[in-house]
Amino acid sequence: EAAVTQSPRSKVAVTGGKVTLSCHQTNNHDYMYWYRQDTGHGLRLIHYSYVADSTEKGDIPDGYKASRPSQENFSLILELASLSQTAVYFCASSGLGYEQYFGPGTRLTVL
Amino acid sequence: GQQVQQSPTSLVLQEGENAELQCNFSTSLNSMQWFYQRPGGSLVSVFYNPSGTKQSGRLTSTTVIKERRSSLHISSSQITDSGTYLCAPTSSGQKLVFGQGTILKVYL
Numbered sequence: 128e129a130a131v132t133q134s135p136r137s138k139v140a141v142t143g144g145k146v147t148l149s150c151h152q153t154n155n156h157d158y159m160y161w162y163r164q165d166t167g168h169g170l171r172l173i174h175y176s177y178v179a180d181s182t183e184k185g186d187i188p189d190g191y192k193a194s195r196p197s198q199e200n201f202s203l204i205l206e207l208a209s210l211s212q213t214a215v216y217f218c219a220s221s222g223l224g225y226e227q228y229f230g231p232g233t234r235l236t237v238l
Numbered sequence: 239g240q241q242v243q244q245s246p247t248s249l250v251l252q253e254g255e256n257a258e259l260q261c262n263f264s265t266s267l268n269s270m271q272w273f274y275q276r277p278g279g280s281l282v283s284v285f286y287n288p289s290g291t292k293q294s295g296r297l298t299s300t301t302v303i304k305e306r307r308s309s310l311h312i313s314s315s316q317i318t319d320s321g322t323y324l325c326a327p328t329s330s331g332q333k334l335v336f337g338q339g340t341i342l343k344v345y346l
Contacts, residue, residue: 158332170281170324170336177332185333217281225269225328226286232279 130154131230133218139236146205148233150218156228158221159201161185161193163214164232170217176201208237240265240329244337251344257312259340261325269328270301270308275339276321284323285310315344 131152140146152159160175172185174193182193190212192204205212218230241264251257261270269288273281285292285299287308292299296315301308308327312319322341326334 160332160334169338170326170334172333175333219281221332224286225288225332226271226283227326227332227334228283229273229281 131218131220131228133230133233135233137234139238140208141238142209144208146208148203148216150201150230151199152220154220154228156220156222160219161203162217165214210237213237240327240335242327242335242337244325244340246340248341251315253315253317253344253346255315257315257342259310259323261308261337263306263327265329267327267329271326272299272310273324274321275324317344320344
């Protein structure tokens, strides 16, 4: 059974629209992360969280918000989607160690 | 911040040949993780190896902290090994910094 799940798996959004990507983990991990993957830029950290109701900025947080309402759930919110946010988004979780476990990814296309 | 360089960028092998993938990082680290990714697929952790040598089947990972490098050795490559291999050290807190990856293509 997959321990990190993401929804939706793919989405087409319009420029200026609001997009919410969801992540759910059953690993009982405290840490959760959102990354984006682009050709030419590799994987980059957007936001992360180490406890419910708290989020931290990663390396590329501009244009994104995050929400961690519970230990299991972590959302990434694009309030005003832009063309440059077309990418594949991955959620991950980790426990007290540093090993991270990734979800299947969400392919977002902004038109 | 942490800078990560992977080499080679791409590698083409005939089935049965061995592969050596390198990962160099700029600062000290708390952990090193290697991932495998198929085109359009997710990241699958193949090794979590902060230091020393670990082996899993045909894969061997060696991390030498003092020399700021890690390697992934694939012996007797198979077609199913084709994909991208990413290294990701952690130096600050829990945050991974990814290399650009090595694209491996194995043919018959």
